Amino acid sequence: MKDLTLSKQDLQAMDQRHRTRLINSLSGFKSANLIGTYDNQGVTNLAVISSVVHLGSHPPLFGFIVRPSKRRRHTLENILETKHFTINSIGADFVKNAHQTSARYPKSVSEFETVGLTPYYDDDFPAPFVLESSLKIGLAFKEQITIESNQTQMLIGEVITIHAPKSAVMPDGYLDLEALDTVTVSGLDSYHVTQRLHRLSYAKPDESLFPLTREGDPTSW
Amino acid sequence: MKDLTLSKQDLQAMDQRHRTRLINSLSGFKSANLIGTYDNQGVTNLAVISSVVHLGSHPPLFGFIVRPSKRRRHTLENILETKHFTINSIGADFVKNAHQTSARYPKSVSEFETVGLTPYYDDDFPAPFVLESSLKIGLAFKEQITIESNQTQMLIGEVITIHAPKSAVMPDGYLDLEALDTVTVSGLDSYHVTQRLHRLSYAKPDESLFPLTREGDPTSW
Numbered sequence: 001m002k003d004l005t006l007s008k009q010d011l012q013a014m015d016q017r018h019r020t021r022l023i024n025s026l027s028g029f030k031s032a033n034l035i036g037t038y039d040n041q042g043v044t045n046l047a048v049i050s051s052v053v054h055l056g057s058h059p060p061l062f063g064f065i066v067r068p069s070k071r072r073r074h075t076l077e078n079i080l081e082t083k084h085f086t087i088n089s090i091g092a093d094f095v096k097n098a099h100q101t102s103a104r105y106p107k108s109v110s111e112f113e114t115v116g117l118t119p120y121y122d123d124d125f126p127a128p129f130v131l132e133s134s135l136k137i138g139l140a141f142k143e144q145i146t147i148e149s150n151q152t153q154m155l156i157g158e159v160i161t162i163h164a165p166k167s168a169v170m171p172d173g174y175l176d177l178e179a180l181d182t183v184t185v186s187g188l189d190s191y192h193v194t195q196r197l198h199r200l201s202y203a204k205p206d207e208s209l210f211p212l213t214r215e216g217d218p219t220s221w
Numbered sequence: 222m223k224d225l226t227l228s229k230q231d232l233q234a235m236d237q238r239h240r241t242r243l244i245n246s247l248s249g250f251k252s253a254n255l256i257g258t259y260d261n262q263g264v265t266n267l268a269v270i271s272s273v274v275h276l277g278s279h280p281p282l283f284g285f286i287v288r289p290s291k292r293r294r295h296t297l298e299n300i301l302e303t304k305h306f307t308i309n310s311i312g313a314d315f316v317k318n319a320h321q322t323s324a325r326y327p328k329s330v331s332e333f334e335t336v337g338l339t340p341y342y343d344d345d346f347p348a349p350f351v352l353e354s355s356l357k358i359g360l361a362f363k364e365q366i367t368i369e370s371n372q373t374q375m376l377i378g379e380v381i382t383i384h385a386p387k388s389a390v391m392p393d394g395y396l397d398l399e400a401l402d403t404v405t406v407s408g409l410d411s412y413h414v415t416q417r418l419h420r421l422s423y424a425k426p427d428e429s430l431f432p433l434t435r436e437g438d439p440t441s442w
Contacts, residue, residue: 004390005343006383011281014394017441021394023278026358026383028252028310028398029405029415030275053274054251055286056371057244060232063368065276089249095418096430103424114426122226137247142370147284149363149377150277156370162227162247169225173235173242174408177249183418184250184405187395189433190420194250194405194413197316202410203324205335209317212410220238 025187032185034098035064036086036119036128037078039107044119044128046111047075048101050185052087060159062087062139068151074107079155083141084126088133092181095191097132125161134180136163172216174199179214246408253406255319256285257307257340257349258299260328265340265349267332268296269322271406273308281380283308283360289372295328300376304362305347309354313402316412318353346382355401357384393437395420400435 011019030050037045051065064087066076079085090098100115112119118131122138129136139157146153168176183191198211202220232240251271258266272286285308287297300306311319321336333340339352343359350357360378367374389397404412419432423441 002387004383004385004387006385007345008381011380011383016279018394019281020278021437022383022390022396023281023380024275025394025396025398026281026356026380027273027275027283027308028254028356028403029250031249031251033249051274052248053272053286054245054248055368055373056288057241058237059371060240060244060247061368061370061373062248065274067277087248092418096421099421100424100430103426105426124228135247135249143368145366145368145375147276147282147364147366147377149282149379150280152276152282154366154375156368158370159232159244159247160229162225162232162243164225164227166223166225169243173239173246174411175243175246177246177407178413182249184415186398186415187420189423189437190395190435191418192399192415193418194407194415197313197404197412197414199408199411200317200320203321205324205326209321214411216242216410 021187029184029186029192032090032098032183032191034088034090034101034130034133035075036088036130037075038082038127039078040081043108044110044112045074045078046101046117046130048098055156061142061156062159063154063156066153066155076153076155079141082126085139085141085157086127086129087137087139088130089135089177089180089182091132091134092183092193094132095183099189122161129163134165135182170215171221174216176214242408250405250407250413253311253319253404253412255309255311255322255351255354256296257309257351258296259303259348260299261302264329265331265333266295266299267322267336267338267351269319276377282363282377283380284375284377287374287376297374297376300362303347306360306362306378307348307350308358308360309351310356310398310401310403312353312355313404313414315353316404320410343382350384355386356403391436392442395437397435
């Protein structure tokens with residue numbers, strides 16, 4: 001295939017929307033999640049986010065990026081106000097509803113209602129989950145970080161509760177997202193389902209890797 | 222499907238490796254990239270990373286997470302020493318080679334050689350790219366952030382150069398990763414290829430979304 005080489009100057013000369021689509025595609029496939037929040041008046045908010053990143057397992061921490069635009073401010077403001085949020089996986093059957101949360105609604109409007117998704121509460125956790133999501137995570141706000149290079153914010157939370165279908169949890173702890181029809185995003189707007197090639201054994205310097213089924217390596221259960 | 226609910230206490234009581242596999246699966250599908258670096262002695266390093274995250278497009282910034290373990294220290298040390306690194310997409314045809322870079326090799330060993338991938342240099346950029354990767358990005362180090370909650374590091378770079386197959390760049394800037402056989406990771410060790418459902422039009426409060434082909438919306442070219 002013929003290769004295209006783009007320099008910093010080429011990128012700067014590009015039409016802004018064109019460049020945004022290209023740059024957003026470069027990191028590879030991204031997670032597709034809905035962040036659920038509420039404010040002190042009880043208004044709920046739902047935002048599609050492709051930047052959730054794993055920061056550690058002991059304690060279990062996840063972060064996500066809030067760009068300094070007006071659009072995502074509601075999520076940021078709500079989390080600072082009420083200190084809790086949910087991460088909800090996006091399934092192939094409600095991709096359109098999820099994508100619609102990226103429209104610029106006023107703060108008084110709950111995206112749950114407008115896009116047609118259902119708030120779900122468990123007794124012990126204050127922020128709204130998405131009923132339609134197979135995998136629902138409740139987190140407590142831990143830390144806000146400002147990225148100096150572009151004034152972007154990273155919000156970090158600790159996992160307090162997890163709701164997942166029992167059948168998708170493998171004997172070694174791995175969660176089969178594919179069995180849940182979880183989608184992945186590329187660029188700003190492309191949604192994909194997946195097909196597993198294989199899991200791979202734990203890499204050691206002087207051993208050959210071997211493919212595993214979705215159940216993993218029976219010696220590690 | 223029957224749901225499993227796990228509390229913070231359940232997570233704390235879990236076997237550590239079991240918990241690591243579960244927590245690493247929660248964020249959804251992740252990008253699969255190789256980070257290429259070199260040190261002042263000219264020794265190259267290659268590390269499989271699933272945490273590359275888009276931070277902004279103007280300027281084009283990406284970050285990734287380095288856990289406070291010994292294993293990833295070489296990547297961190299090299300970037301602080303030589304101020305440049307590359308992000309290289311992982312294709313379905315070399316998933317095993319890429320995964321093998323996660324073994325604990327001594328710093329004097331180049332993962333390129335040990336796992337059987339080829340360093341590639343372009344004239345203007347000092348860090349090694351992966352020849353086998355369809356999509357190669359060269360970045361200049363910008364910022365290091367310590368996440369106080371668990372002493373994890375985030376390294377941030379600005380895109381200086383991009384190599385991508387011309388045929389995969391769509392008229393509106395979107396890059397068709399699927400056409401490049403780019404894989405996605407779930408959990409610690411599961412690799413997947415993808416199948417596009419569709420791209421979706423830009424969301425506005427009072428308009429219905431419509432599905433787009435991989436070429437995007439012709440009115441936006």
